[in-house]
Amino acid sequence: MAGSSLPDRPGSWQVCAGCDRELPSSAADARCPDCGGLLEVRHRPPVQDGAKLRELFLSRRGRTGRLDASGVWKYRELVLPEAGADDVVTHPEGNTPLLSRASVSRFAGVESLHLKHEGHNPTGSFKDRGMTVGMTQARRVGARAVACASTGNTSASLAAYAANAGLPALVFVPSGQVALGKLAQTLAYGAKTLLVRGDFDECFALVRQASEKLNVYLLNSVNPFRIEGQKTIVFEALEQLLFDPPDWIALPAGNLGNTSAFGKALKEARELGLIPRLPRLACIQAAGANPFARAFREGFVRPHRVKAETVATAIKIGDPASLDRGIAAVRLTHGVVTDVTDEEILEAKAVVDASGVGCEPASAASVAGVRKLAAQGVIRQGDRVVAVLTGHILKDPGLLLDYHREREPAPARANRPIEIEPTLSAVEAVLSRQSP
Numbered sequence: 236m237a238g239s240s241l242p243d244r245p246g247s248w249q250v251c252a253g254c255d256r257e258l259p260s261s262a263a264d265a266r267c268p269d270c271g272g273l274l275e276v277r278h279r280p281p282v283q284d285g286a287k288l289r290e291l292f293l294s295r296r297g298r299t300g301r302l303d304a305s306g307v308w309k310y311r312e313l314v315l316p317e318a319g320a321d322d323v324v325t326h327p328e329g330n331t332p333l334l335s336r337a338s339v340s341r342f343a344g345v346e347s348l349h350l351k352h353e354g355h356n357p358t359g360s361f362k363d364r365g366m367t368v369g370m371t372q373a374r375r376v377g378a379r380a381v382a383c384a385s386t387g388n389t390s391a392s393l394a395a396y397a398a399n400a401g402l403p404a405l406v407f408v409p410s411g412q413v414a415l416g417k418l419a420q421t422l423a424y425g426a427k428t429l430l431v432r433g434d435f436d437e438c439f440a441l442v443r444q445a446s447e448k449l450n451v452y453l454l455n456s457v458n459p460f461r462i463e464g465q466k467t468i469v470f471e472a473l474e475q476l477l478f479d480p481p482d483w484i485a486l487p488a489g490n491l492g493n494t495s496a497f498g499k500a501l502k503e504a505r506e507l508g509l510i511p512r513l514p515r516l517a518c519i520q521a522a523g524a525n526p527f528a529r530a531f532r533e534g535f536v537r538p539h540r541v542k543a544e545t546v547a548t549a550i551k552i553g554d555p556a557s558l559d560r561g562i563a564a565v566r567l568t569h570g571v572v573t574d575v576t577d578e579e580i581l582e583a584k585a586v587v588d589a590s591g592v593g594c595e596p597a598s599a600a601s602v603a604g605v606r607k608l609a610a611q612g613v614i615r616q617g618d619r620v621v622a623v624l625t626g627h628i629l630k631d632p633g634l635l636l637d638y639h640r641e642r643e644p645a646p647a648r649a650n651r652p653i654e655i656e657p658t659l660s661a662v663e664a665v666l667s668r669q670s671p
C-alpha cells in the first residue's frame with residue numbers, strides 16, 4: 236500500500252473523514268487504517284466548466300457505447316474518471332424515469348411532484364447505481380471475493396453484479412426479516428447467503444469482522460465507491476429537469492448512505508456550476524426506526540440508537556453507519572428529517588400502487604413524508620418536489636398480499652380478490668353486486 240504522500244496524484248484518491256489521511260484510489264481498506272474513520276473518494280475537478288459539463292451530459296443522451304449507455308457511467312467525470320471502459324462492471328443501470336401522477340400529487344398535497352423511480356434499475360432498486368462502481372473497484376483492487384450485510388436490496392444487487400464480474404459473493408442478512416423478492420433474487424443470482432439470527436445492525440458488525448479476517452472486499456454502503464455511483468440519482472434527476480433544480484428532494488433514510496450520496500452530489504453540482512442553487516433534502520424515516528429524525532429534532536447534539544421496528548424493511552436500521560455524513564448533507568442543504576408511521580407508509584404505498592406506478596414499502600416513505608411536510612407547511616403548495624422511489628413494487632410481495640388479501644380488518648384502500656365458481660353467472664353476480 237502506498238504511503239500518505241501521493242507525488243503524482245492521479246484522477247481520484249481517497250480521504251479519511253476523521254483525520255484527513257489520503258489513500259490512493261486503489262486502496263482496498265474499508266476504513267482509515269490510522270483512525271478507523273470513513274473514507275471518501277475525491278476527484279480532480281473536470282476541465283470543463285458547468286455549462287460545458289451540462290452540454291456534455293446532454294450530448295450523451297441516447298448514445299449506446301458501453302459507458303454512455305449506463306445512467307451511472309455517463310457521468311463518469313464525476314464518478315470515477317480513471318476507470319476505463321474495460322474495467323467497468325455494468326449491466327447497464329440507471330436511466331430511470333421521472334414520473335408524475337395526478338393522484339399521487341393530490342394525495343401528497345403538492346402540485347409539482349415528480350417521482351424518480353429507482354425501482355427501474357436492473358435488480359429493482361437504486362443499489363445497482365452504487366454497485367456498478369463498487370464492483371468495478373473490487374476488480375481494480377484485485378479482490379478475490381466480495382461481501383455485504385444487507386436488509387435485502389444490497390444483497391440482491393451485490394449478487395447480480397458479482398455474477399457479472401465473475402466474483403464469489405457472500406451476504407449476511409437478518410434471518411426472517413428480508414422481503415421475499417429480495418431473498419429470492421439473492422439466491423437465484425448465486426450469492427452464498429447467510430441468514431443471521433440477529434438484526435441488520437448485528438449483520439453489519441459481523442460482516443466487517445469477517446471481511447477483515449477473510450480478506451474479502453467489503454461492499455456495504457460505507458464503501459465510498461458505492462456513494463460515488465449513488466450520486467448519479469441526483470445528477471440524472473437534475474438533468475431530466477434540464478438543470479433547473481427543484482425546491483426539494485425527498486428520500487427514505489435508513490443507513491444514510493443515500494442521504495450522504497445526495498449531499499455529496501448536490502455539493503459538487505453546485506461547486507461545478509451545474510446548478511445555480513441547492514434543493515433542500517427531506518429525509519424520511521419510519522417512526523419505528525428513527526434515530527436520525529430524533530437527532531435532527533434535538534439539533535444533532537448527540538447520536539441516537541434504537542431497536543428498529545417497521546414494515547419498511549429497507550429502512551429498518553437502528554444505528555445508521557453514515558450518520559455524520561447524513562448530518563453534513565442535511566446541514567449543507569438546509570434540509571429536514573422527519574418520520575412517518577407504518578400506517579402512513581402503507582397508505583402512501585397504496586396510493587402510489589393504485590396509480591399504476593407501484594413501489595416497495597420503504598420507497599413510499601418519501602411520499603408519506605412529503606404529505607406530512609406539506610400538511611405542516613414546511614413544503615409549500617407551489618414548491619417543486621422530487622420524491623425518490625427507491626425500490627420496485629415486487630420486492631415485497633408478501634406484504635402486498637397481506638395488505639390486500641389477508642389483513643383484518645381490511646384497510647380502507649385494500650383491493651380484496653373475489654373467488655368464484657367457473658361459471659358466467661358467477662361473474663355476472665359479482666359484477667352486478669360491485670359495478671362502479
Ligand SMILES: *Cc1c(COP(=O)(O)O)cnc(C)c1O
Pocket residue numbers: 360361362388389456487488489490491492493494549550595597598625626
Ligand atoms: C437501501 C434502501 C433504502 C435506504 O437507503 P440508505 O442508504 O440505507 O439510507 C431505502 N429504500 C430502499 C428500497 C433501499 O433498498
Ligand SMILES: [Zn+2]
Pocket residue numbers: 251252253254255256267268269270271272
Ligand atoms: Zn483517519
